[in-house]
Amino acid sequence: MPNRPGTAPTSRRDQVTVTAASTKTPDTPPPPPPATISFEGKFGKNPLEGAGFGAMCRRLPSVLAHTARKAWAVDRAGSVLLLVCQVLTGVAAAVVLASTARAMTHVLGGGTVSERLHGAVPALIMVTLAAGAGRVCSLLSSYADGRITPLLTTEADVALVSAVLRVESSAYGRDGFADQQEAAEIGVTRTRLMVQDAQRFMSALIRMIAAGGVVTALHPLMLPVLLLAVLPAGVGAVLSARVDYRTHFLNLGDRNVRAMMRSWATHSRFGDEIRANGMTGYQIYWYQALSDRIDRRTLEAAPQMLRIQSSTSALGGFFLMCTWATLAGLAVTGRIALPVAATAVVAVQTALAALSQVVINGAALFHTSLYLADMRAFLDLARERAPKRGELTIPERIDEIRIEEAVYHYPGKEDPAVAGVSLTLRRGEILAVVGANGSGKSTLTRLITGIVLADKGRVLWDGVDLADADPDCVWSRTSLVPQNFACWPLRARENITLGQPRTQDDEPVWDAVDAVGMREEIERLPRRLDTLLARELFGGAELSGGQWQRLVCGRALYRQTPLMILDEPTSQMDARGEHAIFTQIKRLAPRCVTIVVTHQLENTRLADRILVMDKGRVVEQGTYDDLVGAGGQFADLVALAKDR
Numbered sequence: 320m321p322n323r324p325g326t327a328p329t330s331r332r333d334q335v336t337v338t339a340a341s342t343k344t345p346d347t348p349p350p351p352p353p354a355t356i357s358f359e360g361k362f363g364k365n366p367l368e369g370a371g372f373g374a375m376c377r378r379l380p381s382v383l384a385h386t387a388r389k390a391w392a393v394d395r396a397g398s399v400l401l402l403v404c405q406v407l408t409g410v411a412a413a414v415v416l417a418s419t420a421r422a423m424t425h426v427l428g429g430g431t432v433s434e435r436l437h438g439a440v441p442a443l444i445m446v447t448l449a450a451g452a453g454r455v456c457s458l459l460s461s462y463a464d465g466r467i468t469p470l471l472t473t474e475a476d477v478a479l480v481s482a483v484l485r486v487e488s489s490a491y492g493r494d495g496f497a498d499q500q501e502a503a504e505i506g507v508t509r510t511r512l513m514v515q516d517a518q519r520f521m522s523a524l525i526r527m528i529a530a531g532g533v534v535t536a537l538h539p540l541m542l543p544v545l546l547l548a549v550l551p552a553g554v555g556a557v558l559s560a561r562v563d564y565r566t567h568f569l570n571l572g573d574r575n576v577r578a579m580m581r582s583w584a585t586h587s588r589f590g591d592e593i594r595a596n597g598m599t600g601y602q603i604y605w606y607q608a609l610s611d612r613i614d615r616r617t618l619e620a621a622p623q624m625l626r627i628q629s630s631t632s633a634l635g636g637f638f639l640m641c642t643w644a645t646l647a648g649l650a651v652t653g654r655i656a657l658p659v660a661a662t663a664v665v666a667v668q669t670a671l672a673a674l675s676q677v678v679i680n681g682a683a684l685f686h687t688s689l690y691l692a693d694m695r696a697f698l699d700l701a702r703e704r705a706p707k708r709g710e711l712t713i714p715e716r717i718d719e720i721r722i723e724e725a726v727y728h729y730p731g732k733e734d735p736a737v738a739g740v741s742l743t744l745r746r747g748e749i750l751a752v753v754g755a756n757g758s759g760k761s762t763l764t765r766l767i768t769g770i771v772l773a774d775k776g777r778v779l780w781d782g783v784d785l786a787d788a789d790p791d792c793v794w795s796r797t798s799l800v801p802q803n804f805a806c807w808p809l810r811a812r813e814n815i816t817l818g819q820p821r822t823q824d825d826e827p828v829w830d831a832v833d834a835v836g837m838r839e840e841i842e843r844l845p846r847r848l849d850t851l852l853a854r855e856l857f858g859g860a861e862l863s864g865g866q867w868q869r870l871v872c873g874r875a876l877y878r879q880t881p882l883m884i885l886d887e888p889t890s891q892m893d894a895r896g897e898h899a900i901f902t903q904i905k906r907l908a909p910r911c912v913t914i915v916v917t918h919q920l921e922n923t924r925l926a927d928r929i930l931v932m933d934k935g936r937v938v939e940q941g942t943y944d945d946l947v948g949a950g951g952q953f954a955d956l957v958a959l960a961k962d963r
């Protein structure tokens with residue numbers, strides 16, 4: 320039984336971790352179980368819903384064609400090799416069977432034993448050669464698969480990462496986007512099975528056609544009986560694939576949130592927060608509880624699988640008996656000669672093995688195709704969500720940024736984060752934005768940089784509406800120090816240039832390092848600018864929180880763009896660091912539009928204008944002295960800051 324919020328967890332493991340996590344008083348409530356997340360029916364559609372056996376079989380040709388197209392695109396020589404080997408494997412199988420029939424005719428025919436064996440030798444040599452050739456072809460097929468599959472997997476992986484990086488930022492907030500991304504991630508890992516499944520299916524199909532041809536040539540009644548014998552196994556494999564995929568579909572949401580939590584919980588950066596807040600027990604309990612829930616769904620599917628497999632195996636066994644009985648009947652009633660009957664036994668065995676492989680690999684291919692369909696659906700979604708803006712370019716120098724009645728709603732939110740802001744910013748001006756948490760300061764900066772586009776109103780850079788401008792061009796003209804910045808596991812140099820060097824030498828990089836007072840620290844690193852800034856990686860080094868923040872400000876100074884936005888840029892810095900940053904902001908100000916979002920009201924003194932925001936609106940604006948004198952919200956905040 321799943322635990323409901325507010326009820327005590329019931330499993331033995333839950334009880335152990337609950338005790339470990341909360342032993343303060345008998346009244347302490349138990350930790351709540353992880354929230355239930357349902358992917359199905361809400362944001363995604365299970366492609367198996369309503370799909371019958373026939374629909375699944377009809378899907379196979381398109382999956383094979385898709386696989387062939389993809390393989391051809393990444394490795395033509397490998398694809399040709401694979402195809403040739405497949406055909407040769409089938410030819411070899413047919414030659415083996417035909418030669419076996421000829422050998423049998425001699426072995427079971429008239430004459431002395433020596434004469435009969437002698438007569439059979441050429442056919443037996445043919446059997447050996449054809450079997451050897453078949454084996455070599457099969458090895459070469461595996462080699463071709465080994466060449467194609469890594470390329471296909473990488474291609475799918477890169478396509479997914481690029482698609483996510485290229486969507487409009489607002490897409491991340493859309494319901495179901497993260498779940499569909501998780502489903503697509505599984506599609507990427509399944510890509511490695513795509514060629515293997517297709518190759519095995521095709522090779523079994525070709526062997527089956529060869530063996531089926533020989534069996535039919537021996538007696539036309541044998542083929543339908545044979546088909547009946549393997550059909551139940553095919554139905555069983557497809558039904559099992561459906562059950563398995565359904566379980567996967569139900570678990571998608573939970574697996575997504577578990578993966579997110581896992582990466583946070585096990586990242587060394589957050590280790591202190593977890594330990595010093597006594598969260599270790601809860602983290603383990605939470606992870607275990609969510610894993611148990613996922614396992615429970617998986618286990619629920621096991622009896623269904625057993626039922627499907629046992630009933631289809633029993634039916635298959637019954638039909639197989641019928642096959643052998645038919646063969647025996649044909650031989651006993653003299654409708655086929657004894658050597659033919661003996662050949663038929665070998666042919667039936669081969670055809671049966673090939674048929675089973677066809678249905679099993681066909682079901683596997685179908686199964687893989689479900690995951691690949693998820694991946695394709697996500698790539699389509701990402702394509703739909705890619706920026707569809709104009710292609711206007713922005714000049715390297717900007718004199719004016721104008722915001723006209725801009726309104727922005729986050730998806731799913733009732734109230735706008737920015738509710739009709741109009742503003743004009745000029746080159747050389749420093750604007751400070753202040754206001755309560757959640758008043759819309761960061762969202763306003765996102766609108767100004769065009770990271771999100773206004774739902775209503777416009778943002779114009781020197782008269783160019785950002786909705787009509789090429790976003791890459793806009794973002795090549797911006798530098799942003801975000802509130803929550805990433806500490807990239809890259810070398811110190813790339814952490815400043817972000818992989819976009821301005822010159823061949825390091826001079827501008829060192830200038831940025833000097834500007835934020837980090838030279839001494841970088842020179843002390845084992846490989847100076849070449850040091851990898853990731854303590855977890857061998858040879859890597861780590862910076863303190865404030866040093867990271869200085870480096871991130873160094874990035875913005877390095878870029879030298881006509882718009883510079885700093886969102887709480889000095890929140891972790893010591894006084895010297897803060898002083899260095901604001902000195903640099905003032906130095907660079909004449910060349911650009913500068914926006915500083917801050918809660919440190921003293922820092923707003925350097926601004927030419929201060930904007931006070933409340934509930935998405937600008938409620939006051941002016942210089943520091945004007946606003947303090949006006950006795951409004953800003954003056955209240957300044958008074959509060961001094962009242963310690």
Ligand SMILES: Nc1ncnc2c1ncn2[C@@H]1O[C@H](COP(=O)(O)OP(=O)(O)OP(=O)(O)O)[C@@H](O)[C@H]1O
Nearest residue numbers: 492729730732736755756757758759760761762763
């Ligand atoms: N990615 C997001 N998705 C949905 N809502 C968001 C998102 N980011 C912000 N919001 C909401 O938009 C509103 C404005 O947030 P914003 O981050 O702009 O405020 P802020 O003034 O910068 O706050 P703070 O001082 O805490 O940084 C808030 O109500 C917030 O909950």
